[in-house]
Amino acid sequence: MIPRTDREQAVAELPEVADPAGVAPQDARELSKLFFEQLAHLEEGTPEYQYARNTLIEMNMSLVRFAAGRFRSRGAEEREDIVQVGTIGLIKAIDRFELSREVEFTSFAIPYIVGEIKRFFRDTSWSVxxxxxxxxxxxxxxxxxxxxxxxxxxxxxxxxxxxxxxxxxxxxxxxxxxxxGYNSASLDAAIGGEPDGETVLADFIGSEDTALGLIEDFHALAPMIAELDERERKIIHWRFVEEMTQARIAEMLGCSQMHVSRLLSRTLKRLREGMLTTD
Known part of the structure; x- marks a missing residue:
């Protein structure tokens, strides 16, 4: 008997799901693990790969609806847009997820979905x-x-x-x-009653806090940092949270400072490339 290749074995083990969208969230979690296992052995672009990928998307749409529920104040029409952009985040999460990282897919996917929705608001929402x-x-x-x-x-x-x-x-x-918020006024409009007659509305408006832009970066970084191994996470924490020197980190790990420098450079490069891909 001729042994099967990994691809043939993966195709043979793909279960048929008649209604992926109707799978309960708990069942979807278990089925997703099986589909991700098979997806790793399938060639991208093949019918089997597309079937596995599309089934994963449909089975996990409950994650998108859950994330969209955090924005209940939006109208019905905008909610539909939220679900659509949230689905883009879900697809990105599916394409980047690896079982070898030992992270639950739900924990991995939610930051991608929420990040995509927030990016949509940033790009399309009114100023008020x-x-x-x-x-x-x-x-x-x-x-x-x-x-x-x-x-x-x-x-x-x-x-x-x-x-x-x-x-x-x-x-x-x-x-x-x-x-x-119904009517707006020019920021250059003079404020009545001021002695100098030159005070304008813009004088009372604070400047933009550039640190707020880091929030989205933190959301995007969270799943990537979760993918790092324990030693890499410790190095990142010691260097950037506790602000230890590389020499002190080398003492903590029992290795040379040069080795810590190489590990840190490699880890930062991986995170940087992941951030560029996410954007």
Whole structure:
């Protein structure tokens, strides 16, 4: 009997999943391990490879829906866009996942999915975004304020507005704050009442915190650092968290400083290449 090749064995062991999208999350977790095992032996571009890859995508769409659920305040139409971009993150995670790293796929995939969704918001969101419920509350607030002003002959209180609108006082306050985002003013507009007459709105706006841009980098780095072996993670932690010198790290590991330098350079190169690929 002629022995089978790894590819032939992988093809033979691929299970048939009639409805991948209908597989329960717990079952999907176990099935995914099997499909990843077989995917490693299949040639990219073959029908078998595409079947395994597409099945993995469909089975793990619950991860995308879970991540999208963190952005419930978005409208129904935007939620559909969120799921679509989240799926791109899922595909990236599938293409980069390796069972040999001994990391759960769910833990590996979520940062990719969330990172892709946040990148979508960064690139497409308005500078000021007001949820639809608050947009509608602004209109209701304007009508209620006008009605009570006419009826009472004065500006209504928050409590009176809340009673008329059948909302809580907190919701009325929230609607008032949101209404401030309806109209915009030029940053060069002069602020009334200032003695010098030259003070403009832009003078009261803080500068951008460039450190906030690191948040996405941290999300992208997390799964890559999880893939490192224990010694590599220790070196990264000692060097950049505890700020140890390479000489001190060499003492901790019982090796030469030159060896630590080579290990650190190799690890940083791998992380750098991973970040460039993620972007």
């Amino acid at each position: 975004h007001v949820p639809r419920r608050l947009q509608e509350a602004r209109v209701q607030l304007a009508r209620a304020t006008e009605e009570l002003c006419t009826r009472l002959g004065r500006t209504p209180t928050v409590k009176e507005l809340a009673q008329l609108m059948s909302l809580t006082e907190e919701e009325v306050i929230e609607a008032r704050i949101a209404a401030n």
